Amino acid sequence: MLLSDDEHWVLSYYRTSEINGSLFFGRLARTLKPSPIQHDLTKHFADEAQHAWYWTECLGRLGTRPIKLSDAYQDQYLEAAGLPANLMEIMAITLVFERRVINQYAKHLAVPDLRVEVKETIERIMRDERWHVQWVRDALVGMEDKFGKDNIAATLRRFKEADREVYAHTLEEHEARLGFLLESRPTPVED
Numbered sequence: 118m119l120l121s122d123d124e125h126w127v128l129s130y131y132r133t134s135e136i137n138g139s140l141f142f143g144r145l146a147r148t149l150k151p152s153p154i155q156h157d158l159t160k161h162f163a164d165e166a167q168h169a170w171y172w173t174e175c176l177g178r179l180g181t182r183p184i185k186l187s188d189a190y191q192d193q194y195l196e197a198a199g200l201p202a203n204l205m206e207i208m209a210i211t212l213v214f215e216r217r218v219i220n221q222y223a224k225h226l227a228v229p230d231l232r233v234e235v236k237e238t239i240e241r242i243m244r245d246e247r248w249h250v251q252w253v254r255d256a257l258v259g260m261e262d263k264f265g266k267d268n269i270a271a272t273l274r275r276f277k278e279a280d281r282e283v284y285a286h287t288l289e290e291h292e293a294r295l296g297f298l299l300e301s302r303p304t305p306v307e308d
C-alpha cells in the first residue's frame with residue numbers, strides 16, 4: 118500500500134528534526150572541553166545523525182524519498198523558551214525536548230495497523246532516545262552543586278511550559294497532517 122501524503126510528510130518531518138538535532142548537538146559538542154559531557158554529547162549527536170539516516174532509509178523502503186522541508190520543530194523552540202544562558206540550561210532544554218521526542222514516537226507507535234517499516238524504524242530510534250533522556254538527566258543531577266537543585270527544577274519548569282506552548286502550536290499548524298496521531302493513546306514517559 119502506498120504512503121499517504123500525510124504519512125510521507127510526517128516521516129520527512131521526523132527526518133528533518135533529527136538532522137536539526139544532530140547539527141545543534143554537534144555544534145555544541147565542538148565547543149566543549151574534555152569532560153564526560155563532551156563524551157556523551159558526541160555520541161548523542163552521532164545518534165541523531167543516524168536517526169536521520171534511518172528515516173531516509175525507511176522512506177526508501179517505502180518506495181519514496183524524503184520531502185525537503187525547511188522548518189523543524191526545534192526552530193520554534195528557542196524562540197519560545199529563550200536562549201539558554203549556560204550549559205545547565207542547554208541540558209535542561211535538551212531533557213524537555215528529548216522527552217517530547219520519545220512521547221511523539223510512542224504516540225506514533227500506538228497508531229493502529231502501523232506499517233512494519235515505520236514500526237521498526239521507531240523502535241530502533243527509541244532505544245537511543247531512552248539513553249538520551251537518561252544521560253542528560255544524570256548530567257543535570259551532576260550539576261546540582263554548581264547550579265542549585267531548585268534553580269535546575271525552576272529552569273526545567275520554564276522550558277516545559279515553553280514546550281507545551283510549541284507543541285500545541287505545532288499541532289494546530291499541522292492538525293490535518295498529524296490528525297491520525299491524535300487518535301492513539303500512548304503512555305506518557307515519566308518525568
Ligand SMILES: [Fe+2]
Nearest residue numbers: 135164165168
Ligand atoms: Fe533522534
Ligand SMILES: [Fe+2]
Nearest residue numbers: 215218246249
Ligand atoms: Fe534524541
